[in-house]
Amino acid sequence: MRYLYSIFTLFTISSVVQAQDASLLAGAMRADTDAGNTSFAVNVGYTQHLHNYFSVSADYLNEGHPKLHHRDGLGAQLWAHTAVPQRGWSFGAGFGPYYYFDTTTGNGSEGDYRNEHGWGQLMSVNAIYHLHSRAYVEARLSHTHGITSHDSSMLMVGMGYELGSVPRSIRLENADRGDNLVMLLAGRSIVNSFKSETSTSTGLEYRRTFTPNVEGSVILMNEGKVDAAERKGVSAQVWLLRPFTERTVLEMGFGAYAMLDQLDRTDPHAARENHVAPLASIGMRYRIDDHWRGQLTWSRVITNYARDSDVFLLGAGYAF
Structure with a gap:
């Protein structure tokens, strides 16, 4: 429950600041317990900038369908990053709690399944190229850790958009x-x-x-x-x-x-x-x-x- 409180707190903090991004990333994942067990990966993210060098993000992560596992989850990360330019590169690293949902099997076949839930950690590094417009291109390497069935690594690329601040009167x-x-x-x-x-x-x-x-x-x-x-x-x-x-x-x-x-x-x-x-x-x-x-x-x-x-x-x- 302490990790759920952390996600709730990070989202509450983000509700009172202005600068915000939305992003969609896709790529490939590998289950760390089996070098040949690969699948797709998708990340939908929402980021709030707290300072020139710090941000928080709320992420939905789908870890694909490796053998006898369908796993996704909700995560929150605290990011440290370089200054964000109007155009050019920025780099960052994030870490935070990850609550996962895993559809797996009880007897080795897909006919018998169970839903497992639990907490792990989500850690990421990224490289972002900011365009003249509010759009940007992002490459991200993420890793889930501390999960009973398997840890996983994901390499994803995609696009994001810097959303403008909304006046209090409109809110x-x-x-x-x-x-x-x-x-x-x-x-x-x-x-x-x-x-x-x-x-x-x-x-x-x-x-x-x-x-x-x-x-x-x-x-x-x-x-x-x-x-x-x-x-x-x-x-x-x-x-x-x-x-x-x-x-x-x-x-x-x-x-x-x-x-x-x-x-x-x-x-x-x-x-x-x-x-x-x-x-x-x-x-x-x-x-x-x-x-x-x-x-x-x-x-x-x-x-x-x-x-x-x-x-x-x-x-x-x-x-x-």
Whole structure:
């Protein structure tokens, strides 16, 4: 829990400073326990500059699909780097906590899987070439360490964009204190198994804005039917907000999900199971006008009975 608090603290610090970057990187990974076990790697990052030589980042890292492992995770890194020029090179090194989700096997075959979770460390070095525009090109070498199944190394390249600072008056318009927001959402849920079964998901969400950077939410969610299983429930989350543009807000949420799960609908005598699971979410909201909002959210359901899922929801809502 101390590492989760660290991620939450770093994102809170980033909500009160201005300079910010967004980046998308892709490349290759190698599992350190097996020189021949390679796959792809993808990193989606958000960086806040705290000082001329220090930054913090929040990263979603997908470590690909090496043999009998599908692993991804959420990380936060503190970076030390050279001064950032208007055009030219900068170099940096980052280190921080990494919470991973690993779909792996119990008996050596893909037919029997389990979802493992845990903490490790994420460390990176990068080289960035800054263009005259706000865009830049980045090459990054990252390494995950301290994970039970295997450590991994990833070499990725991609693009980033330096986002302009947003005036406080615009931040207040995006999230007014006391706002209420009701949203109707629909999308897809994906079970974190080797087959990645999918289903249609729906949600009805209520949000309350406490400050321009903090919200609370309650959502009624139905993850649909996947093969013989069906799951639905209600979740509550605390959200940290950071405006990207005059109309767009980035969100990160943490909370709990109380659910009713029927794992075998083919058996008329099968009981429905009650569970409570942690929930972590990343979202983007767009202010259409004074009242209407568009919303895109990805949530990871973190279970203790090998039923993790990804829930992608897209919809619209009314603020009042």
